[in-house]
Amino acid sequence: MHATASVISFCLIAFSFLWIYALRPNTTPALRHTISRLTSLPNWVWWLVAAFAFMLPVVEYWITAISHPNALAGLLPWADATEYFFCSQGFLLNLPGPDHCGKRPFYLAFFSDILWLTGNRMQPALLLQAVIVGLACCVLVRELRRDLPGQCAIAAFAVCFLYVAAFGAGLVMTENVGVMLGVLAIAVLWRVGNEPNIGLFVLGMMLMAAAVTVRPGPLFVLPALLGWYFFYGREKWRGRAMGLCLLVGAIALGFSLSAVPSMVAGKSLGTTHSNFSYSLYGLVVGGKGW
Helix, strand or coil, rough: CHHHHHHHHHHHHHHHHHHHHHCCCCCCHHHHHHHHHHCCCHHHHHHHHHHHHHHHHHHHHHHHCEEECCCECCCEEECCHHHHHHHHHHHHCCCCCHHHHHHHHHHHHHHHHHHHCCCCCCHHHHHHHHHHHHHHHHHHHHHHHHHCCCCHHHHHHHHHHHHHHHHHCCCCCCCCHHHHHHHHHHHHHHHHHHHHCCCHHHHHHHHHHHHHHHHHHHHHHHEEEEHHHHEEEEECHHHHHEEEEEHHHHHHHHHHHHHHHHHHHHCHHHCCCCCHHHHHHHHHHHCCCC
């Protein structure tokens, strides 16, 4: 774990508890005033601070030159990251590449765009990737803040930040785009839970399907959400049946986000979820590994 990420997360949690303490009637006026001034800062300040925070673990890698299993000296792609980096270069420069570049096509297309925006320079690309993921997490935190106390929103931000710092910051890895789409999906679905809207639900399901496809994850959450809508929706059963068809279409559209870049690049689709059967078997028999 990055030392910077640990310190920032500790400070965020400490601030949450201090905020709770400041709400007590016998709190000193100075502390209450300080907390009030900090929490009433304009939203753009918090967004800027969040973007800067997500860049710090990336910069820490470069300063310390600590190696990660997927990055030598905190910068050079290694192992899986090597594959993703060179395949992204192939996407960007329209060069022929091995068939395994169809394994995670959406991330390859995503990182190719990041490289294009930064003039095919690695370090700016990693910083831009961190900012994009961080701002996506801010969308979720902002949505949670609508219904929960600010302390809960800060805690949610700390969790997202710690995960990205540990598994995605400064790395050419699919975890980054999985988090980006996943938190956006949760943000939309959270809104639907409070304000039922079939249009937003369709959008949330599409984003969730894309998230668990571009970075293979808990696929069974999709049928669980379909069941939740069908059995607990407010519409009559015919309306729910029609809505179910829309949601299934949204899932198919979400899956296509992973397939389209691979088809454009002329790669095989057979490796996109090639390890799903092994993962499922490992779970069924008691966690024997992927």
